[in-house]
Amino acid sequence: MNKNPVGVFDSGIGGLTVVKEIRKILPNENIVYLGDTARLPYGTKSVDAIIKFSLENTQFLISRGAKFIVIACYSSTSVALDIVQKNISVPVIGVIKPGVKRALEITKTGRVGVIGTSLTIYSGAYEKIFREIDDQCQVLGKACPLFVPLVEEGWLDHGATELIARSYLEPLKDDNIDTLLLGCTHFPLLMDVFKEIMDDINYVDASREVGLKLARELKRLGLEHPGKGGNLSIYLTDLSMNFKEIGERFLGEKMKNFSRVSIGGK
Amino acid sequence: MNKNPVGVFDSGIGGLTVVKEIRKILPNENIVYLGDTARLPYGTKSVDAIIKFSLENTQFLISRGAKFIVIACYSSTSVALDIVQKNISVPVIGVIKPGVKRALEITKTGRVGVIGTSLTIYSGAYEKIFREIDDQCQVLGKACPLFVPLVEEGWLDHGATELIARSYLEPLKDDNIDTLLLGCTHFPLLMDVFKEIMDDINYVDASREVGLKLARELKRLGLEHPGKGGNLSIYLTDLSMNFKEIGERFLGEKMKNFSRVSIGGK
Numbered sequence: 001m002n003k004n005p006v007g008v009f010d011s012g013i014g015g016l017t018v019v020k021e022i023r024k025i026l027p028n029e030n031i032v033y034l035g036d037t038a039r040l041p042y043g044t045k046s047v048d049a050i051i052k053f054s055l056e057n058t059q060f061l062i063s064r065g066a067k068f069i070v071i072a073c074y075s076s077t078s079v080a081l082d083i084v085q086k087n088i089s090v091p092v093i094g095v096i097k098p099g100v101k102r103a104l105e106i107t108k109t110g111r112v113g114v115i116g117t118s119l120t121i122y123s124g125a126y127e128k129i130f131r132e133i134d135d136q137c138q139v140l141g142k143a144c145p146l147f148v149p150l151v152e153e154g155w156l157d158h159g160a161t162e163l164i165a166r167s168y169l170e171p172l173k174d175d176n177i178d179t180l181l182l183g184c185t186h187f188p189l190l191m192d193v194f195k196e197i198m199d200d201i202n203y204v205d206a207s208r209e210v211g212l213k214l215a216r217e218l219k220r221l222g223l224e225h226p227g228k229g230g231n232l233s234i235y236l237t238d239l240s241m242n243f244k245e246i247g248e249r250f251l252g253e254k255m256k257n258f259s260r261v262s263i264g265g266k
Numbered sequence: 267m268n269k270n271p272v273g274v275f276d277s278g279i280g281g282l283t284v285v286k287e288i289r290k291i292l293p294n295e296n297i298v299y300l301g302d303t304a305r306l307p308y309g310t311k312s313v314d315a316i317i318k319f320s321l322e323n324t325q326f327l328i329s330r331g332a333k334f335i336v337i338a339c340y341s342s343t344s345v346a347l348d349i350v351q352k353n354i355s356v357p358v359i360g361v362i363k364p365g366v367k368r369a370l371e372i373t374k375t376g377r378v379g380v381i382g383t384s385l386t387i388y389s390g391a392y393e394k395i396f397r398e399i400d401d402q403c404q405v406l407g408k409a410c411p412l413f414v415p416l417v418e419e420g421w422l423d424h425g426a427t428e429l430i431a432r433s434y435l436e437p438l439k440d441d442n443i444d445t446l447l448l449g450c451t452h453f454p455l456l457m458d459v460f461k462e463i464m465d466d467i468n469y470v471d472a473s474r475e476v477g478l479k480l481a482r483e484l485k486r487l488g489l490e491h492p493g494k495g496g497n498l499s500i501y502l503t504d505l506s507m508n509f510k511e512i513g514e515r516f517l518g519e520k521m522k523n524f525s526r527v528s529i530g531g532k
Contacts, residue, residue, distance in 0.1 A: 040310065044504075146419060149412050160429040167424070238310075 001226040005030035005233070006214065007061025008070040011042040011053075013243055014148075014185030015072030016250035018095065019232065021211035022070070023253075026218070029230040032064045036263060038237035042075035043119030054080035056264045058088055060235070067223050070214060071095060072185060072207075074116065078125040091217060098213040099181050099206030100129045106202045107179040110137045113172040116183035118143040126183055140175050144168045144184075151186040152246055156193070165193045173198055182206055189249065234258035267492040271296035271499075272480065273327025274336040277306040277319075279509055280414075280451035281338030282516035284361065285498065287477035288336070289519075292484070295496045298330045302529060304503035308341035309385035320346035322530045324354055326501070333489050336480060337361060338451060338473075340382065344391040357483060364479040365447050365472030366395045372468045373445040376403045379438040382449035384409040392449055406441050410434045410450075417452040418512050422459070431459045439464055448472055455515065500524035 006029050008019055013035045022031060034057050036042075042050050054076040058069055069092040071077050071084065077094030085092045103112045114126045121143040130139045146164050155161050172180065179202040182188060188205045195203070218224045236243065239260050247255050272295050274285055279301045288297060300323050302308075308316050320342040324335055335358040337343045337350065343360030351358045369378045380392045387409040396405045412430050421427050438446065445468040448454060454471045461469070484490045502509065505526050513521050 038310075044304075044306065044506075146412070146415050149415050153412060155433075158429070158433070160426040160433070163424070163426040163429065167421075167426070240310075 002067045002223045003030070003225055003227065004065045004067035005032045006068045006070060007032050007034070007058070007064065007066030008072050009034040009036065009057040009061060009076075010072040010185065011036050011040040011075065013037065013236070013247045013250060016247055017185045017188050017207040018070060018072040018210050020250065020252045021205075021208045022214060023230070023232065025211040025215050027230060028225045028228055029218075030225065031230060031232045032061055032066060033232065033234045034060055034261070034263075035234070035236045037240060037243065039264075042073060043117065045075075047079050050075055051080045051083055053264065054084050055087060058084050058092070060261070060263055062088060062090065064233075066090060068214065068218065069093075070210060072210065074120045074125070074184065078123055091221065093210065093213055093217065095185070095206055095210050096125060096129055096183075098209035099183065099204050100126065100133060102209045103179050103181045103204045104130070104134050104137060106204070107137070109176070109178045111140065111175065111177045111179075112137055113140045113142060113175070113177035113180040114183045115142050115144045115147075115168065115180065115187065117148060118145045120183055126181075140172055140177055142168055142172055147190060148184065148186045151189050151249075154245070154249060156189055161190065162193055162196065165190065166197055169194065169197050177201060179204060185250070232257060235261040237261060237263050268333050268489045269296070269491055269493065270331045270333035271298045272334045272336060273298050273300070273324070273330065273332030274338050275300040275302065275323040275327060275342075276338040276451065277302050277308040277341065279303065279502070279513045279516060282513055283451045283454050283473040284336065284338040284476050286516065286518045287471075287474045288480060289496070289498065291477040291481050293496060294491045294494055295484075296491065297496060297498045298327055298332060299498065299500045300326055300527070300529070301500070301502045303506060303509065305530075308339060309383065311341075313345050316341055317346045317349055319530065320350050321353060324350050324358070326527070326529055328354060328356065330499075332356060334480065334484065335359075336476060338476070340386045340391070340450065344389060357487065359476065359479055359483065361451070361472055361476050362391060362395055362449075364475035365449065365470050366392065366399060368475045369445050369447045369470045370396070370400050370403060372470070373403070375442070375444045377406065377441065377443045377445075378403060379406045379408060379441070379443035379446040380449045381408050381410045381413075381434065381446065381453065383414060384411045386449055392447075406438055406443055408434055408438055413456060414450065414452045417455050417515070420511070420515060422455055427456065428459055428462065431456065432463055435460065435463050443467060445470060451516070498523060501527040503527060503529050
């Protein structure tokens with residue numbers, strides 16, 4: 001048992017979909033979230049920069065008492081997970097592997113689709129993890145760069161969103177995938193649109209799988225919070241104009257407790 | 267008369283729409299283009315960082331012999347134009363004022379719409395310049411964050427693009443603007459879509475106005491190239507996966523002569 005908070009970081013506020021799932025699965029845990037909005041996007045930065053930012057973010061969460069670190073950022077998980085794990089004494093999980101494992105558990109045909117931003121898909125990070133676990137599976141990656149701005153606009157049921165989703169998903173449908181992994185923190189908000197286009201396949205929401213993995217790990221390590229009613233504190237390195245409106249869309253609840261904080265001189 | 271090249275820089279490759287217009291208007295000028303793709307987007311960076319990057323980019327273009335500098339980046343023009351002008355001996359123009367002047371020349375009702383990225387519109391940079399020139403005009407700004415990713419996807423005549431454009435432009439139509447200024451380097455590629463939605467107003471393409479302003483200034487200062495058939499050299503600080511395909515869409519011709527270059531240690 002441990003009353004300290006779980007620390008979660010992302011380059012922006014998309015990681016709040018991971019927090020949403022953690023709060024559903026583990027309502028008694030305290031959570032400290034750090035969104036490094038001043039330095040986003042990470043995907044276009046050098047590997048060295050992403051490692052430096054990831055270590056700084058982790059250090060901030062540990063200074064806030066974090067007993068466990070969740071990296072809710074795809075770029076950080078891709079290039080910095082191992083290094084963060086080696087550098088700190090608390091346990092760390094990333095956002096990629098839990099979804100991959102779940103997809104491989106439920107696929108029957110071994111044909112799995114993955115959708116994400118261009119950076120996530122073209123980096124090959126997903127394909128590498130899939131192959132490490134099962135070298136027989138067929139992974140069909142599809143970059144969907146318009147979904148993030150559509151979600152940030154809040155156009156979840158706009159006619160354009162359905163047309164765009166059809167353009168992106170039809171090729172995966174034609175390839176007869178039986179499982180689709182949503183490899184981006186923003187995408188769970190479009191689940192209803194995806195299901196209208198392909199309703200006879202399995203969906204894996206990476207944000208939810210991270211929450212489930214965290215629950216298993218906290219239990220295994222005896223780190224669960226003993227009390228009731230966990231708090232959520234949100235720190236952002238920059239407060240953009242509409243972060244609150246967008247953040248609450250991801251979080252599925254009001255953002256009550258947020259502050260601006262400086263990390264790494266930004 | 268001066269055979270040296272005109273230097274143009276942007277945070278990315280969108281500024282190639284400005285180069286396209288310059289090459290149409292001034293086909294004999296040599297052009298050196300720098301796209302600071304390793305450090306984009308500038309809009310989310312601090313003012314100090316944007317000033318530093320803008321000075322470094324200018325210095326690079328001058329080291330390549332530039333006789334005139336065109337800042338084809340909205341964020342740089344907003345915060346660094348004056349400082350760049352003070353720091354170097356060659357003439358410098360930005361990408362904001364030429365479009366504003368043209369819009370004010372052709373509006374009859376004084377009701378002008380401006381569309382751009384969220385950063386351009388919410389920074390108020392356009393409104394400030396409009397007011398400096400004419401404090402009676404009514405400027406209606408509309409942030410259109412989905413246009414940049416739509417253009418980068420190449421979905422210029424996708425059904426979704428028209429639906430999205432309608433959502434963005436209908437409020438401006440209802441506000442009875444008689445002139446619309448395209449305040450983003452990516453937007454001229456969507457001109458046909460805009461005209462389908464509003465065909466009875468004036469359009470001002472900021473990229474074209476910058477080209478016309480450059481032509482007037484070169485003539486005034488006696489800096490025109492005396493010969494025929496100008497060359498174009500393109501330098502980028504990072505070569506992303508599909509920069510060539512997207513760049514050629516902006517440029518309207520093949521990108522023959524491009525290289526990667528390091529600026530400011532990146």
